[in-house]
Amino acid sequence: MTREPFGVGIVGAGPVVQAIHLPTLARLSERFVVRNIMDVNPDVAAAVAGRAGARPSSSIDELLADERVEVVAICSPSAFHAPQVIAAMRAGKRAVLCEKPFATDREQAELIAAASRETGVPVIVGAMHTVDPAWLAAIAEWEALGHEAHTIRSRVVLPPNARFETSATEVLTPRPASGLPDLDDPAVRAQMVFGGVLGLAVHDLPLIRRLLPAVDDIEVVSASALSPWGYEIGFTAHGRLVHAIGALTEQWRPTWELEVVSDEARMLLEFPPSYVHAGSATATITTDARAVRFGPYPHNGYEGEWLTLHAIASAGSAAAPPVDGLIDDLDFVLEVASAASETARQEATR
Amino acid sequence: MTARTVLVETADPRRAAVAAATLASLPLSYTDGGSSTDAGRDAEVVVVAGSEGWVDRVRAAGTAGARGVIVTDPLPATDAGALVAHRPACTVVLAETWASSPALRSAGEQFAAPIARTRLVDARTLEPRTGRELRAVLFAELRAVQSLGVEVASLAIVAETASSILGVGRSTTGARIVLSAAHSDTADGSLDLLLVAPDETIRIELPDSTTARPGRAVLTSAGAAVEVPTIWQTAHRAAWLTLSDALVSGADPGHLEAFAAATAVLAGAGAS
Numbered sequence A: 001m002t003r004e005p006f007g008v009g010i011v012g013a014g015p016v017v018q019a020i021h022l023p024t025l026a027r028l029s030e031r032f033v034v035r036n037i038m039d040v041n042p043d044v045a046a047a048v049a050g051r052a053g054a055r056p057s058s059s060i061d062e063l064l065a066d067e068r069v070e071v072v073a074i075c076s077p078s079a080f081h082a083p084q085v086i087a088a089m090r091a092g093k094r095a096v097l098c099e100k101p102f103a104t105d106r107e108q109a110e111l112i113a114a115a116s117r118e119t120g121v122p123v124i125v126g127a128m129h130t131v132d133p134a135w136l137a138a139i140a141e142w143e144a145l146g147h148e149a150h151t152i153r154s155r156v157v158l159p160p161n162a163r164f165e166t167s168a169t170e171v172l173t174p175r176p177a178s179g180l181p182d183l184d185d186p187a188v189r190a191q192m193v194f195g196g197v198l199g200l201a202v203h204d205l206p207l208i209r210r211l212l213p214a215v216d217d218i219e220v221v222s223a224s225a226l227s228p229w230g231y232e233i234g235f236t237a238h239g240r241l242v243h244a245i246g247a248l249t250e251q252w253r254p255t256w257e258l259e260v261v262s263d264e265a266r267m268l269l270e271f272p273p274s275y276v277h278a279g280s281a282t283a284t285i286t287t288d289a290r291a292v293r294f295g296p297y298p299h300n301g302y303e304g305e306w307l308t309l310h311a312i313a314s315a316g317s318a319a320a321p322p323v324d325g326l327i328d329d330l331d332f333v334l335e336v337a338s339a340a341s342e343t344a345r346q347e348a349t350r
Numbered sequence B: 001m002t003a004r005t006v007l008v009e010t011a012d013p014r015r016a017a018v019a020a021a022t023l024a025s026l027p028l029s030y031t032d033g034g035s036s037t038d039a040g041r042d043a044e045v046v047v048v049a050g051s052e053g054w055v056d057r058v059r060a061a062g063t064a065g066a067r068g069v070i071v072t073d074p075l076p077a078t079d080a081g082a083l084v085a086h087r088p089a090c091t092v093v094l095a096e097t098w099a100s101s102p103a104l105r106s107a108g109e110q111f112a113a114p115i116a117r118t119r120l121v122d123a124r125t126l127e128p129r130t131g132r133e134l135r136a137v138l139f140a141e142l143r144a145v146q147s148l149g150v151e152v153a154s155l156a157i158v159a160e161t162a163s164s165i166l167g168v169g170r171s172t173t174g175a176r177i178v179l180s181a182a183h184s185d186t187a188d189g190s191l192d193l194l195l196v197a198p199d200e201t202i203r204i205e206l207p208d209s210t211t212a213r214p215g216r217a218v219l220t221s222a223g224a225a226v227e228v229p230t231i232w233q234t235a236h237r238a239a240w241l242t243l244s245d246a247l248v249s250g251a252d253p254g255h256l257e258a259f260a261a262a263t264a265v266l267a268g269a270g271a272s
């Protein structure tokens, strides 16, 4: 490493920071050193900062005023993402990593884009599958061979998050237990599907967007809320079919698959669960006569995010992915989420 | 045990070959009674090709005095209900790509309680581009779901693109049913079934019906995963054994009723 590690400031110190980002940064100590951790709950800020050997802050202004903070990760609840990302840009930091989703509507996303252009501070979104090395290797091969996906099917069936968070770290702030939602209530169904897309499907929708010729004619053909928590969504785009299932269950086996089918080939991506450091996905491309496998590689998408952030913080905004692409991803996510939640609201449940 | 004489219809060479291979694997239960395109004669069991017109040929075999009829890979047939309304005087067994799979049957028996708790059934497959029409594939998926013990109450085909099809519906207990199929040369004839209940999942992988490669069925709960023992037997051989058991016990396996019910569900799914 030629330069000193970048100083990191982290906003929001919940389970994602404790289980994902601090363990990831510990693996990248030649590139990053955590300097400051802010949370609206001062006890959480103090305890989590203590773990990382960082200074705790109780406001974002305090964190941004810390000159040792060169790059900022926004890991607060989604509603705060846009204003906090923009504040970090205006404070003249080198680069910002924002947890997914980077905004909750298009206006907020536009504000981020405008601030990024104006300040020249690049931003990336914490969408770990988009930088998973197995995905990157497989999609390069898929596109080089000229395959055109006509059918894409996603299956995400996960045990409780705690199962992985507590394997990745010792969590300070356990999640509250959630009650059993009443799916006879149309508003509950709509909310569940919307939340499912923004919370879970969001990880794979950028991959799906890349596999589709365009997403300007999306038609949601099916959407349903699943008990106790989940979604089932089908949509078409330019004559291609996409189908996605996401469900949280009490059973132990994590399944996170994305299947991509063309006339002559099939690509299957199998991702590890969130939170853990279990290396990358594996991707298998099958054609008539043979199957080629990519991965698992030693580092996962979380390390991929930070390595990307390091590259753009070193090289400047020219190395950053265009912010318009992030807005298009978010637009796509929001469009699927709102159309699907409307369909789920109206579905017959019997 | 005396072997029952079997007559295999030869009209459709592919199905006749499957039947011949199955017959050879059950030498004590069945014996070759010669083959003919004209069903009937003196054979106790007639193996009817499930190609176009099989419903009429089943009836003809019954009229000609067969005690049992096996239909090899029956295509969806809108007149199947007529066989239920006016039953032929013989036991009819359907030998189907996935619905007859021995792994599916053991999963249905051993996992009956979790299957009843399922909130989602997702069936997916790929079909070679030179293979069946996707609606026929969807029908075969529906039959497999039924055979597992899930009663499908409604289905709608919500998307039919140039290369794929998607059907969604509900079981009688309110579970979401998803059936999807797509054309690809990478297809291997297998069916992938995922059932999701609040506390359990069941994943079933079934090979095509002509291989003895076993299907797999795994139930995962909070504390363990249970896999049904593998059975190295083709779906066709399993169906033929169902017939010989039925002829001994006198109990009808109910295949025609289930097939007719699936036909009615698909008919209600809407044309695109």
Ligand SMILES: NC(=O)c1ccc[n+]([C@@H]2O[C@H](COP(=O)([O-])OP(=O)(O)OC[C@H]3O[C@@H](n4cnc5c(N)ncnc54)[C@H](O)[C@@H]3O)[C@@H](O)[C@H]2O)c1
Binding pocket: A011, A012, A013, A014, A015, A016, A017, A038, A039, A040, A041, A044, A075, A076, A077, A078, A080, A099, A100, A101, A126, A127, A128, A173, A274, A275
């Ligand atoms: N990439 C992934 O795998 C993944 C997984 C789950 C969640 N997430 C995303 O990560 C983010 C954080 O998730 P989490 O589960 O840790 O969330 P959480 O809500 O459980 O915790 C967030 C923390 O932020 C603090 N906070 C609340 N308001 C704040 C504010 N205005 N400023 C600063 N801190 C504030 C809370 O006190 C809490 O400690 C969310 O945006 C979520 O969508 C990502």
